[in-house]
Amino acid sequence: MLALASLGVLSTSELFNATFVNAATHSPHITTNQPLSTDPAKRNVTFTGTEALYSKPKIRSGAKVVVTRLALKELAKSDSSADNFVATREAIASNGQIYYKLNSFNGQYHGWIYGGKKAGHFSGGITPFTTFTKMALPGALSKYTFNIAASGLNNDGKSITYQAPMNTVYGSGRTMGDAIDYKDTAFRIDQMGTRTREGDTWVHVTSTDPAQSKADGWIMYKGLSQAESKVPANALRIDLVNSSGQLIANLDYTKDGGQTGQTIGSDYNLNGTEYWLLGANDQQKIQDAVRNALIGTGYQLDALTANQTGYLAEATIGKKTSLTVTKQDPIATNAVRINIENENNAVIASFDYPKNGGQPGQTLGTTDNGTGSIADGDKAAIQSGITTTLKSSGYKLTDLTADQLTQLADAKLGGSVYLKTTARTDTIANNAVRINFVDPSTKKTVATIDYTNTDTDDPAPKGSNLGVQSGDSWSLKADDKTAITGQANAALAGSGYALANNQLSDANQATLGAAKFGSSVSVDVTANQNQPSK
Template structure:
């Protein structure tokens, strides 16, 4: 009987030893995880434009370094991928703090420009380059000036207080730099000021055209960035060449001046009509019609008057004009979407009429299917 008791005791002690070993192992693992700690946490001080980043979708966003036990998830990798694909510059991201753990991992604290998402994200193992869940990102792409931008003088098309990117000016193109906003909140006092353009480019997400303007008369209070479509060409008071006709373009709805173009023709003489009267109808030569059409379209398109086509009435007005003088025509700013304008011309290239084919399921910018 005593032998049996001794054996039971020995077995129980052995079982106890196994449990103790398992407990010790778990304790060691927990202890190992608890030993992850932040060894540095500092504010980033490089120029803000070098700290614009985009999410890669390889790591989530947390309340603190994700390797710390108490870290809670702010946004999943799926959400961050959606933010990275956004077509709105409000979803641009700025990194502003960096931390390193004793395990050699680097984490960045980031915020979206609209402030909706803020937290820490894994950034690789080096502070020298963004990696892991982040990559460097250019929020704005600098471009070149077109001839119209370089040669013309501009005014605000619709002076006022609207914060719509095309009424007032901004210190930087809107939402391309963190917490840098409007240059002025009301452009009304600058309604008659003439401006020149010295820079141009596009926002990376939207792809829209922005320009930087400066006053030609020293009234520089509103100098800044604005959508190109928010400007109109100032009245052109320069002399008209003897072999050119100036075509002034005004908005048909408001009657306000939009811009003007000078169409010059080699060999033309001052006072000669641009077109000819055929059986009581004024016509343009097909070459003149095509060239004028292209020139006006190029001037109007950046200002939001896309898809311009000369109408019979506009052709007649220009054809009756004389070289060395000017003529004014009204144009309509398009309001339709998901449409294709079909232009009908005669054998000489003169426009007869135009119709708009619409498709509710179409995507703007896509071609019609063959």
């Protein structure tokens, strides 16, 4: 009998071993495994949700799931750039499959994922991802310089500069350990863009002083504050900020004859309490300067409150103070917002006048040798709008002066214009008290103001009292007392009359406190009094 081997037939054990070797020879295996050396910014990826992340290429023995495909799908939706991933190595299998090793920017995840069958081309379980997109730099930014608002060492994107926007390029980090020594460094912005996941704005800044260039880098835009020049010795710098404290604009107000260390206004003592008054001339100039500074910002401050005028009066020349401004309602690009202000520069009414066929930036009328004119149709429509808007305000403006027509003619569509009126109607606004200042000997009214409750959250109802009652006595709240005193002194300036000692007496306060909104009241004044001086 012939042995099986001599006939070329393998035994059972030999047949098993041959089959195992043949299978091992033909199973896919990794043929190359090498690091990726291309630009890291071009190796950022996100997940398709079709593949899981493994501890090693999944065709290798012992490969375990590190992150499931469903979890990767959720990571792809993250709103944090810390969840960005970068490909660091590429492994090619004998069957042509490509696997990539990935690292998360936050260091939490590492692993391998199937990436298609074309080397250098991300597919399969991953797809290319843009972590940051540059945008065109607004031309206006080139006019300004900036400081790091809170320079330090916090790794929060706002306290220090970075080699690239935070968590957008793998391996890039901070430009230095801390930026404390660069708190006064002035920077210019030369690049800008947004991070994909957060949608926040980052800018690249360059120091205006080459010796400070170590601090050049990327930082969140909201981490900057506008750099400022030194406050002039004869001026008060007024920062205009929004409700979040963000600087919107600023201006330097120079007071006639003012010197460093002097206050803008003057103070007086009433019943043991110190009050501050801002002169009518200063108030009007500051209000006009504020309006001019806010043009084009989308913010407004159409009337200085009593608290704000007192705050400004106490401010010191050569230093800084601030005023809070509010977001402006948008103005249509074919319209002019017409604001009517009273003798205290407070806007008492406003409306938007659209010009048919008007284009953004076009003026409402024409000007010749400094004298403006508007079309008869525009003039009639605007006058009608003024009359309607002022209804029930207690004021009227029936005849536009030559200066006001020039203001309107020069007004640009998409912008605002301010027209003043001091003329009153017999109607008193429901939320106003008309205060007549009277010479007690002749009973002649020498000046009049309408003191208005402007609290939109808690407007004064008609018939309610201006002041507060205690027993049989009436008095004014501190804010009302300060505001009325300031408006009275402004209205009486140059008239030859004034409040006694430029203050509201106890009798004045009692009279005003008992006055009712929607009605009038008379207050005695004395002749030939001087305004208070500091």
